[in-house]
Amino acid sequence: AQSVTQLDSHVSVSEGTPVLLRCNYSSSYSPSLFWYVQHPNKGLQLLLKYTSAATLVKGINGFEAEFKKSETSFHLTKPSAHMSDAAEYFCVVSAINYGQNFVFGPGTRLSVLP
Amino acid sequence: KAGVTQTPRYLIKTRGQQVTLSCSPISGHRSVSWYQQTPGQGLQFLFEYFSETQRNKGNFPGRFSGRQFSNSRSEMNVSTLELGDSALYLCASSFQGATNEKLFFGSGTQLSVL
Numbered sequence: 001a002q003s004v005t006q007l008d009s010h011v012s013v014s015e016g017t018p019v020l021l022r023c024n025y026s027s028s029y030s031p032s033l034f035w036y037v038q039h040p041n042k043g044l045q046l047l048l049k050y051t052s053a054a055t056l057v058k059g060i061n062g063f064e065a066e067f068k069k070s071e072t073s074f075h076l077t078k079p080s081a082h083m084s085d086a087a088e089y090f091c092v093v094s095a096i097n098y099g100q101n102f103v104f105g106p107g108t109r110l111s112v113l114p
Numbered sequence: 115k116a117g118v119t120q121t122p123r124y125l126i127k128t129r130g131q132q133v134t135l136s137c138s139p140i141s142g143h144r145s146v147s148w149y150q151q152t153p154g155q156g157l158q159f160l161f162e163y164f165s166e167t168q169r170n171k172g173n174f175p176g177r178f179s180g181r182q183f184s185n186s187r188s189e190m191n192v193s194t195l196e197l198g199d200s201a202l203y204l205c206a207s208s209f210q211g212a213t214n215e216k217l218f219f220g221s222g223t224q225l226s227v228l
Binding site: 101 | 219
């Protein structure tokens with residue numbers, strides 16, 4: 001069965017410093033991997049996705065993630081945090097290779113300090 | 115283009131009652147999936163519908179059911195409500211429901227069971 005581990009439930013950074021949100025996955029086949037963000041009282045929004053093309057994936061708002069098969073990791077990074085980045089971030093893996101059945105990680109809450 | 119619309123936004127029910135939630139996907143999207151979000155369990159997949167057929171199902175009891183209409187609108191029903199069913203129910207749509215496709219989420223229906 002597919003699974004996702006997000007190693008930190010809460011990450012706190014200062015504005016202007018780098019962001020690293022860690023994600024490890026388990027999958028019995030080549031999965032599709034995603035990062036979604038959920039701002040308070042707003043719906044989930046896709047940040048970026050990996051689908052077996054380039055291993056370094058660029059997303060919206062300056063975020064990027066690197067797929068490392070040997071480490072089964074898909075960590076999310078951003079060079080410089082902004083106050084508006086404060087939100088809950090979810091790493092997601094496709095559970096099957098047909099249709100849509102996604103496994104969400106438990107989430108990492110990102111706080112950005114002024 | 116209108117986004118994914120979920121109604122109602124809030125619901126309060128008592129144990130033993132049943133409830134129906136509605137989701138209108140983005141125009142042209144044929145796949146609709148449902149997720150339950152709780153503080154303890156996170157986001158969990160309920161089921162996915164594609165062209166009026168349930169294509170995938172998560173690990174939830176039979177009290178949770180759904181359907182999709184010819185215009186792709188979807189409803190989910192929970193019968194014999196339990197206190198543990200209190201959650202944010204999120205609906206997501208995508209064009210074809212492929213494993214590498216982006217999900218577009220609605221704002222959710224917050225269900226409280228008293």
